[in-house]
Amino acid sequence: MALLRDWGLTLGKWTGRPAVRLVKDSGDPDVPRVREAARAGDWATVRKVLEAHPESEGRTELLWAVGDTPGVERWITPVLEAEPEAALPRLVAGIRHLSWGWEARTAARAKDVSREQFEVFHSRLRTAEEWLYEAAEREPLWTSPWYGLQITGRGLEVGQVTARRRFEATVRRDPQHLEAHQQQLQQVCDKWGGSHAEMHAFARASAFGAPGGTHLGQLVAAGHLEEWLSLDPGADAAYMRLAEVAKSLREAAEHSYRHPDFVRRGGWLQVLNTFAMAFSLAGDQEAARECFRATEGQVTEFPWYYLDGSDPAAAYRKRRSSAGR
Incomplete structure (x- = not known):
């Protein structure tokens, strides 16, 4: 198992553009x-x-x-x-x-x-x-x-x-x-009888209650995507651009995939795809590029089917291009 920092990738500039492919299995x-x-x-x-x-x-x-x-x-x-x-x-x-x-x-x-x-x-x-x-x-x-x-x-x-x-x-x-x-x-979450506030509180408590490098940091990003999904066009984009959303995403990233103990196993790929989409919608293209680079063109259905239910890979490809990758 390799740590994120050991993938032969750096967090700065990289070359090449891996082909996009939908990955249904780990x-x-x-x-x-x-x-x-x-x-x-x-x-x-x-x-x-x-x-x-x-x-x-x-x-x-x-x-x-x-x-x-x-x-x-x-x-x-x-x-x-x-x-x-x-x-x-x-x-x-x-x-x-x-x-x-x-x-x-x-x-x-x-x-x-x-x-x-x-x-x-x-x-x-x-x-x-x-x-x-x-x-x-x-x-x-x-x-x-x-x-x-x-x-x-x-x-x-x-x-x-x-x-x-x-x-x-x-x-x-x-x-x-x-x-x-x-x-x-x-x-x-709100659609199953909870609330946005309860959902975000659960996500943060789970993520930051776990050791550094945890995959549970994904919950913070997924929670923001759930609230974004519940909003009308216009309001959804405005929500993702809120300063507090960007701040919470950065904090979760530092405690999760950016942490030196993050391990490339199990659901690691979905974790990076979730952050890639969240950062992209939040307008943090530098952080999005980091995630796109780490996924190496490997697309998980969640969360990209939120943008294109028939072709998640196309949604990934479009957002990756927007991020300048």
């Missing part, structure tokens, strides 16, 4: 491997890959690779019956039903989702919760079941108190679980 070769095994219904390989990755060591991405694969809900049933005391198949079944539920709901606004869609959505999420709770009972130290329950809880509208308890259950087991913090940020 680069771990086990991600496409486990996805292919899930498509084939090859439980032996799925289990082998997942067991080789301990909790909070890349398992979240692998679980989503399996959970997002159509057909898993069919072949996992006989596995559950054959292994009634095993936690892993229950975890896989839970994550699959969770993903399958959100597929039924779609990404549409609530007013555009039919009653029938909501019924299927809630039914699948309730099934997911059953499997996730069973996995948590069998493996009390695992984070993944509680992380999954954070997402089902938001869909089932369990309320802020229960949602907070599920988040706390996850981070007790892994205090810097980036995905768990991302889910809680969504939980406390």
Whole structure:
């Protein structure tokens, strides 16, 4: 694992312009491997890959690779019956039903989702919760079941108190679980029943409560993008240009990817992409160029789909050009 300062890149001038490419996986070769095994219904390989990755060591991405694969809900049933005391198949079944539920709901606004869609959505999420709770009972130290329950809880509208308890259950087991913090940020944002103030307070407390070099600094940038997204045209740009927004982004950057202990692992690429977009919208082109340079043309879907849902790479490319890269 290499520190940001050791990438062979400097924070000043650089040459060349890497080709832009959308990166859906972290680069771990086990991600496409486990996805292919899930498509084939090859439980032996799925289990082998997942067991080789301990909790909070890349398992979240692998679980989503399996959970997002159509057909898993069919072949996992006989596995559950054959292994009634095993936690892993229950975890896989839970994550699959969770993903399958959100597929039924779609990404549409609530007013555009039919009653029938909501019924299927809630039914699948309730099934997911059953499997996730069973996995948590069998493996009390695992984070993944509680992380999954954070997402089902938001869909089932369990309320802020229960949602907070599920988040706390996850981070007790892994205090810097980036995905768990991302889910809680969504939980406390305005569109899910929280508020902008609560969201920003959570982001800063999480980021600065963690050691220097933390990936959790991304939460500060993501929070500003969430508020920007909620505003009307004109007001959104004005918000991102506020002096206090720029100041908080710089502070979070210093504590996160600019810190000498920042490590290129896990969600590092999404962290840099998030800061790149936030700094670009804030008008801090020097800081944006730094992030674009560090990503080396590698684009993550989040947050760029906020600017172009059909082609996140195009949004990245446009902003990179605007930053003078």
